[in-house]
Amino acid sequence: MRLEVNLFFSLLHFILAYGVFITSLVSNNIKILIFLLILMSIIKFFYFLFYNRCVLTLFEYNDYFPTLAYCMSNVLTENLNDSKCEEVIINIGILILLNKLLFLFVKNNFYNS
């Protein structure tokens, strides 16, 4: 596969991952968070379906640059294999969303009552 195609998928992956991450941190809109939660759940299921691999990462492999998942997980720790890197990132995304939603619901409930 051509390097440009690999880099295009890296860019796409970055926009998706960073978009979900930053929106889930910043947004307090429940509908947006629910949409992101559904999206992340689908990503987690696809990770399971494709034998514990993220499909987008598979299009990123080239001889010059590391994959995005590898770069991001190296911020947290090193010496993880590619599959574990992807799993850590997906699970962190889902945990942020679930906890944020739970917190918002409990807060709304006490605030309203």
Add this chain to the structure above:
Amino acid sequence: MNNYLSIKKKITNFFYNQFIVNFLAIVICIILTYKKNSPIFSVVCMIILYYYSYFIHKLFHFIPECSSVHLYFHHNNEKNIIINNLNLFIELLTNIGFFAIFYYIQKFFGNIFPTIIIFYYGFIYTSVHIINYSIFHSSKAHLMHHKTSNDYIHDISVGDKKPCNYGPDLVDHIFQTNYDDHFENYDHIIPNILISFLVTYYIFKPEI
């Protein structure tokens, strides 16, 4: 000491294989009900339904085979594909019946549980059992449940092993009716949760 070590291992295994999916099911349940019910109440309802689905399934295993629809139609070694599909359809109705019974019992005591939660959980339970377990055989634990139950019903010697893995897996581990210490990976349940959420949303139209 070994027992404590085993608990330590079990808990970490649970967090790896099931925590996020169970958390997801509970948060989606709260999404469906948070305008009308307290989130804590919704969580309690889900936990009660979790236990209920274990005990009702177990109850159907204690009823004699001739009068238990579940044992008679679902736990047989039928090879004919048409009869097998028919049995699966009857099992689908039985699973729906599990939650219909629950609905009418709680209604008798004054509608304690929100219908939307019973439907949401019942849809997940039934679809996982019929589609994921019985059609795609995605769980080794459920295959072991069939093997040990069938051997037990037909008096085949299986050592000390009694019927196990009634499901949900977490409750099996709590009551020690699991076949081994390993927690089943629940990632295959995610689409069932999402579809259940969408179906429940379109049927009950809760305010979000």
